[in-house]
Amino acid sequence: MMHAPVLAPLTVADLDEVAVIEKISFTAPWPTSAYTTELTTNRLARYVGARINGVLVGFGGIWLMVDEAHITTMAVLPANRRAGVATILLLELLQEARRSGARVATLDVRVSNVEAQSLYRSFGFAEVGRRIRYYDDNGEDALVMTTAELESPTQLEIEVALRTRATERLAHA
Numbered sequence: 001m002m003h004a005p006v007l008a009p010l011t012v013a014d015l016d017e018v019a020v021i022e023k024i025s026f027t028a029p030w031p032t033s034a035y036t037t038e039l040t041t042n043r044l045a046r047y048v049g050a051r052i053n054g055v056l057v058g059f060g061g062i063w064l065m066v067d068e069a070h071i072t073t074m075a076v077l078p079a080n081r082r083a084g085v086a087t088i089l090l091l092e093l094l095q096e097a098r099r100s101g102a103r104v105a106t107l108d109v110r111v112s113n114v115e116a117q118s119l120y121r122s123f124g125f126a127e128v129g130r131r132i133r134y135y136d137d138n139g140e141d142a143l144v145m146t147t148a149e150l151e152s153p154t155q156l157e158i159e160v161a162l163r164t165r166a167t168e169r170l171a172h173a
């Protein structure tokens with residue numbers, strides 16, 4: 001049985017483990033210095049890590065702006081994917097967004113990243129636009145996706161269902 005991930009805010013002490021996941025997960029990884037800035041000077045930023053048996057298996061981040069929250073990153077160790085870890089992290093980030101008073105959450109995702117798009121669609125994120133040639137490394141477009149109103153019954157129902165399912169799944173993994 002895979003233990004449920006334990007969530008906690010990321011700190012600079014976590015950044016060596018973040019770098020490992022980052023390099024495996026992204027074609028253009030953020031340098032550790034970018035995370036240090038996020039954690040120490042960006043007052044809008046919140047980063048959450050997920051640990052299983054003490055090992056960092058995933059993390060995600062969000063910027064809490066006045067009425068909008070923006071998901072900045074999300075990654076899970078390959079060996080721990082498809083077990084609901086990103087779902088648990090995103091549920092936590094959206095709760096945080098709601099607590100901060102955000103009305104909706106948005107994000108950018110590579111058009112080729114169908115896995116992540118599928119995760120986001122399961123949360124009710126829908127495509128609202130496209131940023132042309134947004135990514136410098138390969139000139140790829142970004143899809144801009146947004147949730148329904150975070151306090152709407154539709155959005156809350158989606159999240160309740162996802163939490164129930166993720167909890168059951170982790171218990172049986």
Ligand SMILES: CC(C)(COP(=O)(O)OP(=O)(O)OC[C@H]1O[C@@H](n2cnc3c(N)ncnc32)[C@H](O)[C@@H]1OP(=O)(O)O)[C@@H](O)C(=O)NCCC(=O)NCCS
Pocket residue numbers: 025026073074075076077080081082083084085086087088108109110113114115116118119120122
């Ligand atoms: C995207 C990512 C964070 C998903 O993490 P995860 O912990 O495996 O996600 P979950 O197990 O919570 O998956 C939830 C849902 O997302 C979708 N999904 C996740 N991985 C998928 C895949 N490889 N193929 C298709 N759908 C996928 C599915 O709908 C899945 O639900 P299901 O398993 O019931 O079908 C992970 O694949 C990753 O780290 N990728 C590399 C980094 C990245 O692309 N980050 C996003 C940048 S915007």
